[in-house]
Amino acid sequence: xxxxxxxxxxxxxKILWFxxxxxxxxxxxxxxxxxxxxxxxxxxxxxxxxxxAVLIAVISVITILYLxxxxxxxxxxxxxxxxxxxxxLIDEQITNFSFNSxxxxxxIGSLTFNKxxxxxxxxxxxxxxxxxxENHINLIENNTFFNxxxxxxxxxxxxxxxxxxxxxxxxxKIDNNWANYSHKNRENVVHDDxxxxxxxxxxxxxxxxxxxxxNELIVINNTHKKNVINQLTNMKGGLS
Numbered sequence: 603x604x605x606x607x608x609x610x611x612x613x614x615x616k617i618l619w620f621x622x623x624x625x626x627x628x629x630x631x632x633x634x635x636x637x638x639x640x641x642x643x644x645x646x647x648x649x650x651x652x653x654x655a656v657l658i659a660v661i662s663v664i665t666i667l668y669l670x671x672x673x674x675x676x677x678x679x680x681x682x683x684x685x686x687x688x689x690x691l692i693d694e695q696i697t698n699f700s701f702n703s704x705x706x707x708x709x710i711g712s713l714t715f716n717k718x719x720x721x722x723x724x725x726x727x728x729x730x731x732x733x734x735x736e737n738h739i740n741l742i743e744n745n746t747f748f749n750x751x752x753x754x755x756x757x758x759x760x761x762x763x764x765x766x767x768x769x770x771x772x773x774x775k776i777d778n779n780w781a782n783y784s785h786k787n788r789e790n791v792v793h794d795d796x797x798x799x800x801x802x803x804x805x806x807x808x809x810x811x812x813x814x815x816x817n818e819l820i821v822i823n824n825t826h827k828k829n830v831i832n833q834l835t836n837m838k839g840g841l842s
Contacts, residue, residue, distance in 0.1 A: 622664060688737065688741055692735060696763075713772070715779040732799055732803055742757060757813060761813050769810055777833060804835075804838035808831065808838070
């Protein structure tokens with residue numbers, strides 16, 4: 603199977619190829635032009651000396667380009683490693699999420715809109731997960747080395763992770779308690795800063811559904827999904 607390319611083709615790569623070929627042809631032409639018909643006759647080195655400045659300049663430029671290419675390759679690989687590390691960290695945080703004696707997705711789904719229960723621990727863990735998702739998406743979006751196909755693949759991975767482990771678990775919990783989470787009494791049922799994090803969740807959820815739907819990875823035009831999108835939009839507008 604042919605290995606898929608992650609990074610964009612660089613103009614520097616083409617310059618290096620053409621530059622290397624140019625040097626080889628340059629040396630070959632000089633050698634052939636200055637070569638006597640008899641192979642036993644020594645080559646006249648004066649011709650090489652006349653063009654030495656040009657040759658040295660070209661070699662110097664190519665050397666600099668090779669060094670720059672090596673640097674870019676290091677940056678590219680580091681950006682890929684950073685993205686893989688970020689994804690692994692998100693998955694670990696979800697797996698290790700713990701609240702009300704429950705872990706992982708069950709812990710995330712155990713949110714209670716009851717001020718009598720201390721939900722600060724839930725808030726802190728969930729806010730961290732939302733922040734990690736946002737950071738991961740920014741890493742993909744701002745990466746200038748990945749080609750479009752690679753970016754799309756990375757988006758698929760992170761959005762499917764959000765879709766399968768966060769979106770529905772949290773959405774239904776909020777939706778079922780939305781009446782109790784109004785501007786009037788929200789501070790009586792949950793952490794007073796939680797509205798900020800829930801708004802960020804709604805933004806991510808809408809982006810997730812739009813991406814997966816637009817890329818035909820999920821069905822988004824049915825009545826249920828349309829209602830969910832409308833509800834998320836309303837929630838986002840009602841949160842601060």
